[in-house]
Amino acid sequence: MAIVTKEKLDRVYDAYKNGRLNRRHFLKYLGLAGASLGLVGVPFGGAVRDAWAAKSIRFDGWGGSVSDAFREHAFKPFTTATGIKVIDGEFGDMNSYLTRVKASYPPGGEFNIAHLSAVFDYARYADLGFASVLDESKIPNLKNVMVSMIKPLREITKGTLSAVPYDLGQTGIAYNTKHISKAKAEELGTSLLWYKSLKGKLGSWGGDFRTNMWYAALHTGQSPNNMTDLKAVWAALREQRGLMKKYWNSGAELMSLLANGEIYATVAWSGRVAALQQEGHPIGYLSPKGTYSWMEYLFVLKGTDLEVAQKLLNFMLEPAAAIAVAEGQNYPPSLDPSKVELTEKIKKMPAFDATGKLDGYLFANPEYWNANQVEWTEKWDRIKAGS
Template sequence: MRKTLLVNRRSALKLVAAGTAMLSSPYIIRPRPAWAENGVLNVTTYDKFLPQDFLDKFQKDTGIEVRVRLTDDQGKQYNLLTAEGANPSTDIVTVAGHRYSQFIQSKLISAIDIDKISNWKNLNSVYQDAKWARVEDKLWGLPILAGYEGLARNTDYVKEADSLEIMFDPEYKGQTSYIVSDFLTLAMQYLGYDGDFVSYTDNRELAQKATNDARDLLIKHKDMVRKYYDAGSEVQQMFINEDIYLAHSWSGPVAKLIMEGHPIQLSAPKEGTFGFVYTLNIVNNAPNQENAYKLLNAVLADPAVGASMTRQSGYSSTINGVADLLNDREKMAATLPQNQLERVIFFSSVNRDMKNELVDRATAEVKAA
């Protein structure tokens, strides 16, 4: 997971932004410096997530040698930790919040002790004790980067987009586009239902009704849509060609357009939208746990670290003060106003099978209508 892709709900872990590329790689082993006398720290993460200048400073300040192994897939991290069992070769992994349950149930990661992270207060309040991050009444990771979906618009033609209602406005007939499976869950939010299915665990009948109502809404307004798309490159090209003025999109492809100077903006609708968060997680039985806490604390010590993460990855930072360090175009590409950020519902790991089944069926029915 960094070609520019559009993430749908089944591939949310491959969200791209700003044209970077994430490639799987073996350990990046750097020569052990003479001053590294206080141990090592092994980190598995994605390309561009931890800035090299930050790692260099951390190593210099602490004497801890950081060994980075790159990954491009959550499943690969899970399989590696499972295979290593009680003797892991890594101390920190990078897990998306809606994958927590899988790692926690397999006892692969440890709950974090925020008392050991003195800079926790520098984390944006939206993430400090978020519901998605708390499992078994414990917190399981340090949120570092977030991606979200919303309403993308060409600001030359669409001045405001604060509600999903605009996607059904006849004024934009034939000038809208979306990923059916993802927009269907937002349509559920628009209709007052739970688009993430968390509240439907024991109520399949209501889940089916909610899905059917959203499906029928999209079929009713099918003439609004110029094209259903699947890849981020498709929606980018439609915006560039001015084939569309309005779309549902994930933040990655839109960030790239904004950084290239196109008159595009993304907003979180008032009915709520969805997002996911990458977190740094301490591995269960991590051999260098104390060093891991030192790195988590250092990530939060300076908003410049978060700004660098955002510039490199295209994702939104979770750290307070980052927006103040970005230029206007960077802010438009990678940040949301606080009131809109509070509208983002971060994907839960609860009830995924039911959600996948009902949404996949409804998606096929919308496309076939």
């Protein structure tokens, strides 16, 4: 039996795509490939997978309006331009995705690129050994990205990059303007999330201890990146729990609860609020002092075909694509406004920084939050459950 190699499979696949080989013969060849795979085992086992992998790449993101924007403005044009298919998956929160990555075989091997939130996640993936090393010369559009967004990544992966920065956003406070006036919301600030008149009409993100502790820290007058009175934070969260109607679990659920008037105020992702506002819902957005800001990255997992990944990343950082995605998902891009002219719509988005330096933005300190993650997550879960 002829041994099937990656090159042969590529040739056959090209012939099939070009119509020089009919489907019956193509399937027959695939059958032979399968048989030889079974017979010769591991040394050639990767050939078939590699041959197919070269024609597609997997991308996992946040779903909903964010995934729609990526699909429409980045993946479809990329596939049209290169013939490489982008298989896009979704996740509801960062931990659930990391669990799936851990459970894949070999660990991380079934996943290629992920739309990760915040530097602390970049650090977690690197610590777990999922980081790849990108060849920056193959991503020339990286030169347009804000240096302030690249720097923290280099510090974690010792000068190299495993991801490219792609956008930034905020977790602020969304409120229903039919029931809460703008003046009242601004007057209360963070304390809007503890406003007793809203008992049974408040929501929060159940899946993230950070967001909840962050706002509890602000509410109790502490710095979120250096909480000195944790007891006060836990007490505030317990008090807030009594006022809660629902701890939501995904962006889609957040939007549904706000749009249907189930909750009147909640912590909320700025882009999702903008999407609701564009749909005409009476939702206001508040970003009090110390609002939780975050940067997002396109992280390439170890074992990914770097040629294909770098090609996709460079395509996505092309100003036209990055701007279209930013407008679609309602989060400002990582492009440096001092180097690239951005649109008026982007300039009006929450978290947009015209200087490109991000001075004064408050991001979660990865060392501080990651070091306490286990203990605080468990504590938060207990409080949420009524302990």
